[in-house]
Structures are given as structure tokens and as C-alpha cells.
């Protein structure tokens with residue numbers, strides 16, 4: 158049977174430690190629940206001695222989250238170990254994770270301790286932690302820059318004192334796959350330990366090698382890897398959990414190991430983290446980025462429509478995505494357009510397809526991506542079934558009073574081919590909220606803005622306007638209408654009209670889909 162590699166998740170400790178990723182106590186609990194559903198083996202819930210808030214979050218996770226072993230980090234000092242033990246009291250399965258720097262630079266400048274003092278401290282503090290927990294992990298901080306002979310001594314000392322996991326961190330993200338593979342092979346041979354004691358890899362991503370190094374460590378004998386969701390963590394982050402797990406799964410032939418991860422929860426866990434931290438992974442991030450299973454190029458779409466394995470090595474369903482996305486944009490071809498039109502109930506003949514394709518390319522050139530709702534609008538217009546026209550923004554004005562308790566007021570004018578020009582005024586705590594409320598009053602549809610992505614598209618230097626500035630604002634907005642998400646897009650010179658136009662676009666898309674469904678009597682996903 159293939160050996161199993163334990164997944165130790167440190168999103169709530171090493172990940173949370175990074176600027177921009179701090180989480181509230183409730184957020185941490187939510188994330189821990191998502192990690193339990195993902196079936197990680199160990200959740201490092203925080204660093205109890207770091208702050209009372211961290212200790213409280215660990216205690217709540219220990220009391221309320223079942224399944225994974227719950228762990229707290231602790232420096233190799235009694236006070237930290239006491240705090241970790243206290244926070245973990247309610248955990249059914251607990252681990253105390255004791256760490257101490259072992260490299261010459263850490264010993265000399267950070268700890269001001271001799272090598273012999275470091276060994277004594279490891280022995281004493283691992284033994285002390287064992288008084289509170291049967292499961293103790295020891296980390297030799299900056300192991301990669303530690304003299305190999307001293308690293309063997311330090312890890313053997315920790316094992317003799319009762320540590321059952323020996324973690325070898327590449328704290329500064331300096332190693333290479335070849336080097337770390339050799340290191341783990343050497344440690345496997347030379348560290349004195351009982352059979353149940355395992356090695357663990359903890360790789361940072363400063364050179365973009367964290368996942369490759371973690372997999373090389375596994376090849377060298379590691380049976381635990383420490384990682385974070387979306388790869389968040391100190392500086393360039395830690396090894397991304399989803400990348401390591403999917404590489405192990407997809408290339409079992411090459412890695413020869415398994416994990417206990419329920420991969421169908423990957424997308425959900427990644428999205429939970431993004432929501433809690435208000436930070437999305439880059440579009441092109443492996444596995445969980447918005448583009449990871451999206452195809453826009455015509456040639457790729459044609460291939461995927463015939464057989465998805467032409468351009469896909471994993472199934473989107475395996476990470477919990479409903480399906481791959483054939484993104485319709487200016488690079489798409491007629492095959493993809495015809496396929497999406499068929500899904501929307503329009504079986505186009507050659508002439509209709511050519512006409513739709515011409516309009517579609519124009520729209521794609523303007524706004525980038527053409528989603529199902531927008532395509533439904535294009536198709537309905539072409540076959541004359543779109544009885545009413547679309548709303549467009551004619552004027553947006555916002556007044557922002559300076560008085561402390563006065564709210565911004567927005568005056569919005571929209572044009573409609575049948576209803577003419579309609580004006581509404583609304584106030585709300587925020588200027589955009591006020592403008593969106595006025596639009597909703599006019600169109601007669603409530604929407605809740607879920608997210609706004611803004612790109613500032615600088616013009617060519619020779620096209621600069623007066624004052625040397627020349628740019629467009631490109632807005633992509635997700636708006637929930639009756640529980641379903643619709644995308645709105647717009648491109649203009651200014652932020653306010655761009656946001657308002659994108660909101661109008663999303664509501665018009667929702668209207669078009671509702672009309673389309675009413676005509677076809679069939680429910681269909683908007684995107």
C-alpha cells in the first residue's frame with residue numbers, strides 16, 4: 158500500500174502571521190471548520206502565547222472542532238508551553254509544537270546560546286511539553302541553514318525527549334528540491350529515534366519552490382508536510398496545500414504516496430479563506446485561481462468540448478468546482494459560442510451563428526468576458542424575442558455632505574428605449590450604496606453587491622489626455638439578485654460611472670435571464 162503523508166495545516170498560524178491576513182476569532186473558527194471538512198490531519202490553530210486573542214481562538218477551536226488534531230505553537234520556554242497547554246485543554250486530540258532556532262545565525266544573534274545550550278533547552282522543553290500532551294512536535298527553526306551534524310544531534314535530542322514529529326523548516330525559503338531530498342535521506346538514516354517518530358517538511362516560498370521542495374522532502378522520507386490554504390504565509394508564503402495535495406493525487410505514479418484530504422472541499426476551503434481575509438488568490442493561481450479551470454482560447458475550447466483531457470489534467474469536480482468554464486471572450490471561437498447558445502436554448506443555424514458571432518466579438522472587445530446572461534441578451538435581440546431594451550446610464554451625481562451625521566446623496570438618470578429617461582434620488586451611508594439604491598428603484602430590482610474588481614487601464618503615453626493622465630477604469634462586479642449571482646461589467650473614464658454602469662449591467666443581465674427562463678420554462682445557471 159502507498160505510504161500516507163499527513164497534512165499539517167498552518168493557515169491559522171504561519172498564514173495568519175503574514176501582513177494582510179489577520180483573522181478574527183469567529184473567522185478562525187469558521188476556517189477551522191472548513192479545514193476539518195477538508196479532512197486535514199492537524200490544524201495548527203495559532204500561537205497561544207502570542208496574544209490573548211490567539212489563545213482564545215485556539216481554545217474555541219479545541220472545544221468546538223472535531224476530527225483533526227488541534228495544535229498550538231510554542232517557543233522553547235515554559236511560559237509558552239503553559240499557554241499552549243492551557244489553550245488546548247478541551248481538544249480531544251492535541252499537539253504542542255515546540256520550536257527553537259538551530260542554525261549558527263539564530264544561535265549567535267537571536268538566541269545568544271551555545272550549541273550545547275540549544276541541545277539542553279530542546280531536551281528540557283520537549284520533555285516539559287510531554288507533561289501536557291502525548292503528541293509533541295519539535296521544529297528546528299532554520300534547519301536548512303543548520304550544520305547537518307548539529308541538525309542530526311538536535312533532532313535526535315528532541316526524539317529522545319519524547320517528540321514524535323521532527324519538523325525540518327526551510328524558514329527562509331532557500332533550499333532546492335535536490336538539496337532537501339538529500340537532507341531528508343541523510344536525516345532518515347542518521348537521526349536516532351523510535352520507529353513511530355516521523356519527519357516533517359515546512360517550506361517557505363521565497364524562491365517559488367515551496368511545493369517542489371515539500372514533494373522532494375516526501376521523496377526523501379518526510380511523512381508530514383506543513384502547508385497553508387492558498388499558500389498564504391510569511392513573506393512569499395508557505396507551500397500551498399491545494400497544490401501539494403493535487404500534485405500528490407494527480408501524479409501518484411511519480412510521488413508514490415497518498416493523503417487523507419477530501420479534495421472536493423478544496424475550493425470551498427479556499428473561498429472560505431478568501432472571504433474571511435478579503436484577499437483572493439491571483440487569477441492564475443494553480444488549482445484555486447479563477448483561471449485554473451477556465452478556457453478562453455478558441456483552439457483550447459474546441460479541444461475541451463470534444464474531449465476535456467486534451468487540455469485538462471484534473472477534473473474540476475475533484476476540487477469541488479461544478480464544472481470547467483469555457484469563458485467566452487475575444488479569443489473564443491464559434492464552436493464554444495454555438496455550444497453555450499445551445500445550453501441557453503438557441504440552436505443556431507450557420508447564418509444565425511455568423512450573425513451572433515459578429516455581435517459577440519464586438520461585445521467581447523469592449524468588456525472582455527461575455528457571460529451567459531449577457532449572451533442570452535445578445536441572442537434574444539438577434540432573434541427579436543427581446544421585447545424591451547436595456548437600461549443605460551445617462552447621468553450620475555453624488556453629493557457628499559461634510560456634516561458628521563449627514564449621508565451622501567446620489568441622483569441617477571437612466572435611459573430606456575421604451576420608458577425614456579427616468580430619474581431617482583437616494584441616500585445611504587456610502588456614496589456607491591446611494592447610487593446603487595437609486596438604480597434599483599428605477600429598474601425595480603434589488604441587488605446586493607458581493608464583490609467589485611477594478612482595473613486601472615493606463616492609456617498609451619501618446620494618447621494621454623490633458624494633464625498627462627489617460628486611463629480607463631474597468632469594473633467587474635458580482636451582484637446577488639434573489640440569491641443568484643450575476644456579473645456586471647463596464648469600462649469608462651471614471652470610477653463612479655463605471656461602478657454604476659456595471660451595477661446596471663448586472664441587473665439587466667439578471668432581467669434577461671429571468672425573461673429567458675420564463676420563455677423556455679426551464680431553470681438555468683447564469684454562469
Ligand code: KIV
Pocket residue numbers: 171256296297298299324326327328329359361
Ligand atoms: O518557518 C518556520 O521556521 C516556522 C517554525 C516556527 C516552524 O514557521
Ligand code: ZN
Pocket residue numbers: 171326328359361391
Ligand atoms: Zn514557517
